[in-house]
Structure formats: structure tokens, C-alpha cells
Amino acid sequence: MSDSSNTFDIDLASGIAAFESKQFSRAVGLLGPLAERGVIDAQYRMAIMAQNGLGMLPNPLLAYSYMKSAAKAGFGLAQHGLAFMYMEGECTDKNPTKAVEWFKRAAEQGLIGSLTTLAMLYEQGRGVTQDLDEAKRLYKLAGFDEVSSSG
Structure with missing residues (x-):
């Protein structure tokens, strides 16, 4: 396993853990870049945070965009x-x-x-x-x- 995919897995796991424990600012920092790269788990959680203004200002457009991407991917x-x-x-x-x-x-x-x-x-x-x-x-x-x- 390469270092970059290992970092990726750690960031995703840490981001999900931050989300689950309601550390939304930290979750946004970890999951945002992964969501941009098309990681479905990250997109879904970023959509929730953008929709509800958790760890970021509410961003309906971003919320819709990420939710739709993750939905189309079959999540x-x-x-x-x-x-x-x-x-x-x-x-x-x-x-x-x-x-x-x-x-x-x-x-x-x-x-x-x-x-x-x-x-x-x-x-x-x-x-x-x-x-x-x-x-x-x-x-x-x-x-x-x-x-x-x-x-």
C-alpha cells in the first residue's frame, strides 16, 4: 500500500470520526479535500454539514452538489x-x-x-x-x- 492511499484512509477515518463526534470544523478540514476528489462517504457528510451550517457557513449549493454526487454513485x-x-x-x-x-x-x-x-x-x-x-x-x-x- 502506498503512503498516499494510507494517508487518504487515515484522513477519511479521522474525518468520519470527527463528524460522528460532532467536531464539525475538524471534519470539514479533513473531509472537504476528499469530497472534492469524489470520495462518496466524504461527499455525503460534507453535504450534511453544508446543508446545516455545521463547521462552516450554510452552503445550499454545495450541499445539493455533494448530496447529488453521492446519490448518483449509489450511496x-x-x-x-x-x-x-x-x-x-x-x-x-x-x-x-x-x-x-x-x-x-x-x-x-x-x-x-x-x-x-x-x-x-x-x-x-x-x-x-x-x-x-x-x-x-x-x-x-x-x-x-x-x-x-x-x-
């Missing part, structure tokens, strides 16, 4: 995060159709939160045609036995 949590951005109109324009598309991708990777949100969107007809059967199927997949409906 489930980033797919969920990007879907949420589209659903809420946070860091980008509100786009319920794109939100559903990205929640589906994350749900395919087994993210329970994405399955649940998708079920809710089908139940409410947000970004998709209302489909209570599909909502029920998704809730079941997410581990909910019986969903009580009012009425």
Missing part, C-alpha cells in the same frame, strides 16, 4: 437525503416527482426510512398518483404490520 443515505431535499425544497427546487424517484432508489437498498416515506407519499398522492394498495405494500415492507386508516 443509499445520500439517495434518501437528496430525495428529502427534493421533497422539502431544501437546497434545491421542490420536485415531488424527483423525490419519489430518489426515495425508490434508496428503498431498493433497504432503507426503512425511505420505504416509510415512499409509503406515505403513495398514501397522500404526493409526487405520485395516490395508490393505497401500494402504500400498504410499502408499509408492510418497512415492517409495519397493520396500518390503521382513519375512516
Whole structure:
């Protein structure tokens, strides 16, 4: 193993540890350069910090850019995060159709939160045609036995 890839691994591990322990300024310093080089784990965490102004000033454009890069690379949590951005109109324009598309991708990777949100969107007809059967199927997949409906 070369020294540069060893440093890379150490910076990534240290950056993730800093992020997890809420040392956001340190995390930004370590993960920023890695995110620029296309490291998905670093991009996802940089997106979270840029979105919420953790260890840096809030930067919606950077947050969206990194979240989308990590999502396109197939990172489930980033797919969920990007879907949420589209659903809420946070860091980008509100786009319920794109939100559903990205929640589906994350749900395919087994993210329970994405399955649940998708079920809710089908139940409410947000970004998709209302489909209570599909909502029920998704809730079941997410581990909910019986969903009580009012009425």
C-alpha cells in the first residue's frame, strides 16, 4: 500500500470520526479535500454539514452538489437525503416527482426510512398518483404490520 492511499484512509477515518463526534470544523478540514476528489462517504457528510451550517457557513449549493454526487454513485443515505431535499425544497427546487424517484432508489437498498416515506407519499398522492394498495405494500415492507386508516 502506498503512503498516499494510507494517508487518504487515515484522513477519511479521522474525518468520519470527527463528524460522528460532532467536531464539525475538524471534519470539514479533513473531509472537504476528499469530497472534492469524489470520495462518496466524504461527499455525503460534507453535504450534511453544508446543508446545516455545521463547521462552516450554510452552503445550499454545495450541499445539493455533494448530496447529488453521492446519490448518483449509489450511496443509499445520500439517495434518501437528496430525495428529502427534493421533497422539502431544501437546497434545491421542490420536485415531488424527483423525490419519489430518489426515495425508490434508496428503498431498493433497504432503507426503512425511505420505504416509510415512499409509503406515505403513495398514501397522500404526493409526487405520485395516490395508490393505497401500494402504500400498504410499502408499509408492510418497512415492517409495519397493520396500518390503521382513519375512516
